[in-house]
Structures are given as structure tokens and as C-alpha cells.
Amino acid sequence: MPFASGVFFEWWLTAWMRSSSMIRLHGLAVSSTWISRPSLNPWWMTRPEVLPDTIAASSNRTNPGRNHSTPGRPQRFQEMHYKFSMAMEELALEILQLLEETLGVTSGDFTRHWERLKRTLVRFNWYPPCEEPGLVLGAGSHTDPDIITILLQDEVGGLQILKDSKWIACKPLHGSFVVNVGDFFQVLSNDFLPSLQHRAVLNKEKARLSVVTFVLPKVDATIEPSSDLVDEDHPAAFRRLMFEEIINAAKEMKFKGKEVLSLFRV
Ligand SMILES: O=C(O)CCC(=O)C(=O)O
Numbered sequence: 001m002p003f004a005s006g007v008f009f010e011w012w013l014t015a016w017m018r019s020s021s022m023i024r025l026h027g028l029a030v031s032s033t034w035i036s037r038p039s040l041n042p043w044w045m046t047r048p049e050v051l052p053d054t055i056a057a058s059s060n061r062t063n064p065g066r067n068h069s070t071p072g073r074p075q076r077f078q079e080m081h082y083k084f085s086m087a088m089e090e091l092a093l094e095i096l097q098l099l100e101e102t103l104g105v106t107s108g109d110f111t112r113h114w115e116r117l118k119r120t121l122v123r124f125n126w127y128p129p130c131e132e133p134g135l136v137l138g139a140g141s142h143t144d145p146d147i148i149t150i151l152l153q154d155e156v157g158g159l160q161i162l163k164d165s166k167w168i169a170c171k172p173l174h175g176s177f178v179v180n181v182g183d184f185f186q187v188l189s190n191d192f193l194p195s196l197q198h199r200a201v202l203n204k205e206k207a208r209l210s211v212v213t214f215v216l217p218k219v220d221a222t223i224e225p226s227s228d229l230v231d232e233d234h235p236a237a238f239r240r241l242m243f244e245e246i247i248n249a250a251k252e253m254k255f256k257g258k259e260v261l262s263l264f265r266v
């Protein structure tokens with residue numbers, strides 16, 4: 001759906017970028033963020049002090065409860081953004097249920113946080129072309145601190161994942177989503193599903209659009225490895241912790257990635 005309107009987004013985000021200060025996500029990207037459940041405080045609004053500057057800047061524009069009246073956003077774009085985040089909520093729940101089935105999690109531990117406290121954050125990242133793509137990143141190397149991230153990228157490509165110390169291009173596959181495991185989920189799954197270190201590179205000629213849905217628990221959600229995935233051979237790898245602790249640590253480490261979880265290992 002969003003890519004049918006790629007031209008529109010490019011126009012809109014460019015205009016927005018011109019008319020407001022540039023928002024940077026570690027590197028060179030302009031983002032527009034939507035919160036699916038304005039009634040639930042997103043973590044960056046409840047704890048402004050743990051905000052990365054980039055997200056703080058986005059959140060100023062997406063004041064929860066006022067998403068529909070955010071100035072400068074055409075009504076049609078807002079409606080589309082809303083519909084998209086609702087569809088992503090359904091998809092997220094299905095993915096989590098499938099993962100429970102696959103890993104034999106009968107306690108409902110994966111879906112519990114989500115069903116009770118569900119919240120998605122849909123972000124449009126627009127990466128302008130860059131004459132020297134080797135010198136700057138669109139999004140720096142990081143892991144997402146959330147449960148899972150559902151990512152849709154256009155045909156330009158630029159997402160890379162770190163595997164065996166090498167960056168591997170995650171080539172766009174038309175009509176498909178990329179699903180990333182976040183730090184929170186690595187804890188829940190007791191290391192069975194490790195979070196993914198990734199980044200986005202820029203393109204010399206073409207602008208790129210990605211639509212990223214972060215599936216988040218409430219900031220004070222408490223987690224520990226699912227009892228279904230803990231046994232004698234696989235003792236609990238993490239202590240009990242609050243989602244907020246992951247966020248705070250990620251912020252302190254400037255969203256650089258995997259080391260964050262080492263703070264919570266037992
Ligand atoms: O644009 C991309 O491919 C990656 C974006 C990303 O990792 C993020 O927004 O967290």
C-alpha cells in the first residue's frame with residue numbers, strides 16, 4: 001500500500017523536511033512517526049529524559065492524541081498511516097502466535113505483553129540520495145529494543161544485517177516484509193531468538209523509503225525468559241527486568257546494539 005504512494009511520500013516528506021529542522025536517525029534519514037494507541041503513553045513521552053534526540057524530535061510532531069491534527073500532514077496520509085498501523089497490529093499478533101507454536105511456548109508468554117498492552121509505532125524513513133554513500137549511513141548499526149519490528153522497504157534496498165561479522169544486504173523482495181527480532185524478545189525467548197544487528201546504507205542516485213513498524217510493550221512491562229524455554233540445559237540467561245531498563249540502557253549506549261543485553265545476563 002505505501003509504495004503505491006511512493007511519489008506522494010517523497011513529495012510530502014521532502015516538503016516537511018524543508019519546512020522543519022532535519023531529523024536524523026544516527027545518520028541521514030527523515031522520519032515520520034505514528035503511534036497506534038495514543039491513549040497509551042509511548043515510552044518516549046513518559047520518559048523524555050531517555051529519548052534519543054531524533055525520536056524526541058519526531059514525538060514533538062506526533063503528540064499522542066493529536067495524531068489526526070498534526071499540522072502539515074495531509075488528511076489522506078494520516079488515514080493511511082492509521083489504517084496501516086492497525087493492519088500491522090493484526091499481523092504482529094499472528095507472527096507472535098506462530099512463533100509461540102514453533103517454539104512450543106504454551107504459556108502464552110510471547111503474546112501476553114502484546115495482547116494486554118499492544119502498541120505499535122509506525123515510522124516512515126526517507127533516505128535522500130547521497131553522493132558519497134560510503135561516507136555516511138542512513139541508519140547506524142543498532143538493534144531494535146522492541147519485541148519485533150516489521151519492516152517494508154521499497155525496491156531501492158539498503159537494509160543490511162550483521163552475520164558472522166559481515167554486513168549482508170537484505171535485498172528487497174517485492175510484496176514481502178522483513179521481521180526483525182528485538183532485544184526485548186531475545187530476553188523473552190531466553191536467547192533462542194537473538195535480536196538482529198542491522199543498519200541502512202544510502203544510495204548514490206535514488207532516494208529510499210522504508211516503513212518500519214515497531215511492536216512494543218508498555219514501558220513498565222516486566223519480563224523474564226519464558227518458563228517454556230528454561231530447563232536444565234537452558235537455564236535462564238537473563239534476570240527479570242522492565243522494558244524501560246532495556247530502553248534506558250540502549251539510550252546510554254546510543255542505540256549501538258547487542259551489548260545492551262549483556263547488562264542483564266545472569
Ligand atoms: O530503513 C531501514 O531499512 C532500517 C531502519 C531501521 O532499522 C529502524 O528504523 O530502526
Ligand SMILES: [Fe+2]
Pocket residue numbers: 142143144149198
Ligand atoms: Fe532498526
